[in-house]
Amino acid sequence: MLLSLPRAAWQFRGFILGSVKREFQARYQNSLLGALWTVINPLAMILVYTLVFSQLMKARLPGVDNGLAYSIHLCAGILTWGFFSEMIGKGQAMFLENARLLKKLSFPRICLPIVVLLNASLNFAIIFGLFIGFLLLSGNFPGWVILGVVPVLIIQILFSLGLGTCLGVLNVFFRDVGHLTGVVLQFWFWFTPIVYPVSVLPEKLQALVLLNPMAQLVGAYQGIFIHQQWPSWQSLWPCAVLALVFCTLALALFRKRAGEMVDEL
C-alpha cells in the first residue's frame, strides 16, 4: 500500500518526463527568445529591487561592507521564493487544469504533483545555476558552505510539495482556495525578509516574523551566501517537522479524496 504510489509513478515515468519536457517547451515554443525568458523575468525583478532599494533608497545591509551584498541578499531570497511560490501556485491549480485528462483517462493521479515538482525544479535549477555563475565571477562564491543549501532546499521542497498538494486537492472541492492562495502568497512574500533584512524590524516584530517557516528557510540561504555561515539546524528543524506534517496531510487527503475528486471536476 505504501509502495503503490511510487510504483505507479515509476511505471508512468515516461509520461511524467514527457509532460515536464512538453510543458517546458510549450512555454517558449512560439517565442523568439525561447528559454531565455526563464532568466529574463527574475533578472528584471532583481534589477528593479536592486535599483529601487539599494541605489535610490540607499538601503545597505547592516554590518556588511560590500556593494553587491544587497543584490546577493535579494537573489538568495527571491530565487528560492520564486521556486516556492511556483510550486504552490501550480500545485493548487494542477488538478483543475488537468480536469479533462483526469476525467477521460486512467493514470495514476500522483503523476501530477511530480510533474509540478520537476517543472519548478527545472526552472529553479536554470536560474540558480546562473546565480552561482554570477557569484563565481564576482568573487563572492561562499565556498564549501554552499553545500548547506542542499538540506535547506530539501526541506523547502517537501514543505511546498505537501502544502501545494493539499491546496490542489482542496481547490477541487472549494474553488475559493485558488483565489485565496494568490492573496495569501502576496502577503506571505512581504512577511518574509526577502527584500529587507530581518534586522531592520523592531525586536517584537522580528520574533513574530521568525514564526514564519519561509523566513527561517530564506534566512538560512541568506546566511550561506552573504555571511558564509552554515545554516543553524536548531532553527530549521521546526520547518522540517512542519514539512513532514504537510506531506503526511497531503498524502492522507489525496488518498481519501482522489476518487471523489473526478466527480467534482
Add this chain to the structure above:
Amino acid sequence: MGEIRIEAVGKAYKQYPTRWARLREWITPFSRPRHSLKWVLQDISFHIRPGEAVGVIGINGAGKSTLLKMITGTTQATTGQIEVSGRVAALLELGMGFHPEFTGRQNVYMAGQLLGLSVDELTQLMPEIEAFAEIGDYIDQQVRTYSSGMQMRLAFSVATARRPDVLIVDEALSVGDAYFQHKSSDRIREFRKAGTTLLIVSHSRDAIQSICDRAILLDHGRIALEGSPEEVMDFYSAMLAERALDTIRQERLACGKVRTISGTSDAEVVDIALLNAKGQRVELIEVGAAVTLEVRVAIHVDIPRLVLGFLIKDRLGQAIYGINTHRINQALEGLVAGEEVVYRYAFEADIGKGNYSVATSLSRFDSHLDTNYEWRDFALIFHVVNSRKPEFVGCASLDAVLQIERTGQPCVAKN
C-alpha cells in the same frame, strides 16, 4: 486475461444543499452526512468472459458512459466491485492528451506513454502507427494543422497500436471517412479474432449485431435486459418507440428466437404469410422466386391514418429490405373499428440463401417512433435456398452477366 467481472456496482454523486454544507461536513468531527446521494447507476452485475464481445446500449443518460468510465478506472464506483484483468485500452475520447503545438510524432509518444507504453515500444511501433493513420508527412507537422479526421486517425492508431486484452469502445467514435471507418472496424474485428475481450457502447444495430455475442440494455441506471444482441436490440427499438416499458411484450418462439411486440395495439397483424406464384403458403423458397407477402390487419379502434411497413432481416438481424405504404403514397385514412385490411406485397426474392425474418410495423406516419400501433419482430420466418442458380455468396442476387475477352500473342519461351 481479459476478463471483466462486475458485481452489484452502483455510482452516486454527492449533492450538497448549499455550498457551505460540504465545508461544514468536512470540518465538523463525526458530522452526520449533509449531502444526499444521486444515483446514476445501481445494482449492475455482469460478467464478461475472456474473448467475449458485449454491447451496451441505452438512451442518453442511461449511465453507459459512467459505466465505461468505472471499468476503465477514471471514476470510482460508489458501491460494489469491479475486476478487470489484463491490459485495457479504451477508445472513449480519442485525441486526449494531444497537444496542438507539438508534432504528430511527439504527440504519439505522449499519448502512448499515457496508455502505459514505453518509449522503446513506441519507437518500435512507430512505423506501423504512421502507416495505419495514413497521414503522410503530416506526422512531423504540428497537430494544430491537422484536420479533425487526421487527428482522430492518428489517435486511433496510437490507441490500438498494440492488441489489448480488453478493448472498450465508445461508438461516438466514427473515425474519419467511410474508408477509415472500415479500416478501424476491421482492426477491432481482428483483435476480437485474436482473443481480445470487447465492450462496445453503441446505438447502431448493425455494429452491435454484427460483432457482439451478447448485449446489455441499460435504462435509468439499471440493467433492463441482457441477452442475445438481436433480442436486446429489438427490445431497445421497441422501447424507443414506447418510452414506457410496460407495453412491450416479448415471446419466446419455438426456434429459440425472441419476438418483441410493442405498440398501442389499436391495430394488429392477425395473419401473415408468404405465398408462392400459385398462392400457396410457403416457408421455403428458391432464390429469385416470385412471392407475395400477405398481411392481414385487424383494426380495433378508429384510426385516422394507417401505414403498414415490413422489413426483411437476415439471420444476424441486419436489414435486407424494408418499405412501407407511406413511402409509396398508399397510406389508408379514416379506418373504423372492426375493419380488416389485407395487404399484398409482391416481389421477387433476389436475395442470397439463408434464413430470414420479417418484421411488421403499423404506425400513423413514416416512422414508428411517432405513433406506434404495433411493431412485431419475427412476424414470419422463411428460408431461401439456391438449387437453380449458380452458387454465389452474399445477400443480394445480382445475376451478374459475364463477358470475357482474351487478347495478346502468347509468348513462346526460347531454348
